[in-house]
Every structure is written in structure tokens, then in C-alpha cells.
Amino acid sequence: MGDPPYEDRRKSLITKAYLNIMSFEDLHPAKISLQNDFDYQYYQNRIKPKQKPFYCVAQDVIQTFDIDTKVISKQSECQQPPWHLLKPNVSTQLHNIITKKDLPHLIKSEGDILIDTNYNNYIKIYTDGSKEPDSGKSSCAYVIPEFKIKKVFTCELMAIFLALNWIQDVLPLNVVIFVDSLSALQAIQGPLSKVNNLIIYDIYYSITTVLKAGINVVLEWIPSHIGIWGNELADMQAKHALNYELIYTKTTLYKEDIKTVCTNILKTMWQTSWDSNKKGRHLYEIKKKISFKVSLPKMIRRKETIMYRLRTGYAKLNKHLFKIGVKNSEMCENCGRAPETAKHFLLECTTYSDNRNVMLQELIAQGVTNFSMQSLLSEKAQSVLPIINFIYATKGDI
Structure with a gap:
């Protein structure tokens, strides 16, 4: 369909700017000026909707979509000097051996050989994540088959972090964490100077603590959905967790997630407008679901x-x-x-x-x-x- 309505796009951009300001330190002048509820209460019923100031528009959207601004993570750099942090042992050797064009049973065979040969004496932890596009809910799980431990959380990097917390509590000698998200491992493997996700800093802190305790930890990539038992079990647990009403671990809203939140808000407002609008009903009968992409195939x-x-x-x-x-x-x-x-x-x-x-x-x-x-x-x-x-x-x- 292309572009959303101007009014919905404007509300989304205002909300994004407001949430970015809420990620500033508490003494930042812009944040201080936006934390006074008096203006919102005063203007709420005294001004036309299209004339509301920045703060009031943002508050309307935040209250409508029940966004908790208190969980927004403050902007901050790495809390420890980078030279004090130890580099994780990340391996993606299977990525250089197999391709998507290979037959599934051959890929599974390579994965099983890697697990049995390289990590025979390791405690094996499998992680996986799942997301429901319509509701925006996401979850992930880490599974330790030897101990029959199954835990579910939100987001893939968080599962790696909490698996590391389990390692700190139990203190096994050799551990391998199998991850089917290549992008997550590449983000961890990259230079600290380019890290823009605070969860990765938390992973570095945990890795440093674990390595200093003499525990050998490896983060190993394995392909997904090819029949590796531990990975399939983690995938099943992550998908099952989407139905949970009880949240086991609450995560903060990181600055890099604000754009995704505001995009989802825009989609919801746009879909609501499209469903209730009296105009464009001919097109509505053909395309009921909104999309940012112009969907027709290319032609003359x-x-x-x-x-x-x-x-x-x-x-x-x-x-x-x-x-x-x-x-x-x-x-x-x-x-x-x-x-x-x-x-x-x-x-x-x-x-x-x-x-x-x-x-x-x-x-x-x-x-x-x-x-x-x-x-x-x-x-x-x-x-x-x-x-x-x-x-x-x-x-x-x-």
C-alpha cells in the first residue's frame, strides 16, 4: 500500500522522539522538561487534537498502547573498561562447511559430527528464539538436556545471557552453548567499539566472570530446523512460551528497540484507521491488511x-x-x-x-x-x- 496516513505517521515520530528522550540520563534538560504532568492535564481538554503540543501527543499514544517508560534503559557506555573484558570464544565453523543448498540430512550429519567430536565432554546448552508477528510477542528458551532444564525468556541474546548466569551458579568445567542465530553470534564476536546493544555488554561481563573462574565456555553456531534434537527441543519450548501469560524475566526496553516499538504502534494505528475509514472501501475489499511495501509486481x-x-x-x-x-x-x-x-x-x-x-x-x-x-x-x-x-x-x- 505504501505510505501510512500523515496523522498516524506524525504520532509515531513524536512518540519515537519522546521515548528517545526518556532514555537520556535523569538530569538531562530535555528529560526534565518533559516529566511535568501539569502541562498534559492542562492541555488535555482545552485544545483541539491537531493543535496539541509534543508532550501531550506522546502521552496520548503512550497511554493508549500502555507503554511503561520506566523500563527504558538509560543511554550509557560500557560500564567497565573494554580492556578488562575477555573475548568470548565464538565458533561458526559449520557456516564455512555447509550451505542452504545442501540436503537437510547432510547438514544434520555435519552438525551431529561437530557435537559428538568437538564437544563430547562438554555440558551442552541449546538456545532458540521465536516471535509472533501479529501480536509482536517474542520469547526464547535455553535447554540443557543432561539436566532436563528448560527455561523460557524474551529475545535470543537474553537467552544466551541467562544461560551464562546458570553457568555461574553451577560452575561446570566445560560448557558449549549452541545458538542457531548467526547474526547474534556475529554481533557478540564483533569489536566492542561497534556494540550498540547493552545485552551484549552483559554477555561480555558474564563471559569475563566465567572465564576468570576457570570455566571453558564456547558459543557454537548450529543450523536450525534440520533435526538436531537439542535445538528442536529449544525451538519447541520457545514457541510454546509465546502462549505464557506469566512473564518469568522482565527485560528493559533498549534504545535500539524503540524504533521497533514505534513501528508496531504505527502499524496498529494505521490498521485501525484503514478498518474504520469510510473512504477507499473498494481497495479495502481487495487488500484488508496494511503494508509499507507497494505490493504489485514490477511491470511496464x-x-x-x-x-x-x-x-x-x-x-x-x-x-x-x-x-x-x-x-x-x-x-x-x-x-x-x-x-x-x-x-x-x-x-x-x-x-x-x-x-x-x-x-x-x-x-x-x-x-x-x-x-x-x-x-x-x-x-x-x-x-x-x-x-x-x-x-x-x-x-x-x-
């Missing part, structure tokens, strides 16, 4: 124009032409039985029966079996060419 300008006109209802058909005063009637001039809408033109008008049969045969050949308007004018590239051919054979242009 002429074809693209035709498809967008059909989707939005602004095609050169009598229904629209009558609405803007070009035609005296909205009825179809060919059959005279109904208003000439996009649906009537493509699927109902008896004048174009022969051409329509050709179009339907082309659609079936492309694998399209649902001939509703929502299906024909959706993002699927298969339906574009048959519809364009139908238009060229009948009206020539719309």
Missing part, C-alpha cells in the same frame, strides 16, 4: 497504471465517470443491467463472455483458481497478464 508503466486503477476504483468505467460528472449514468452501456464497476466489467457483463472465457483459461493455466476480485487484483503476479490481455481485447484502455 502502462500495465501498472491499469492495475492500480482497477484496485483503487478510479478506472475509466461508468461508475467512476458518473461520480466525477463525465457520464450521465453509472449503468453499463453494453448490457444495461448493472452499474459498470470493475467487478461487473471483469466478471459479470455478458457482452464480454467470450473474452472472459479466454481470460479464465489463461488464469487457470497460471494456477489461479479463485476468481474473486480479491484474488484477481491481489499482489499475485500470475493474474496480471490475463487481466491486461482481457482489457486490451475489450476496451483497449481503462
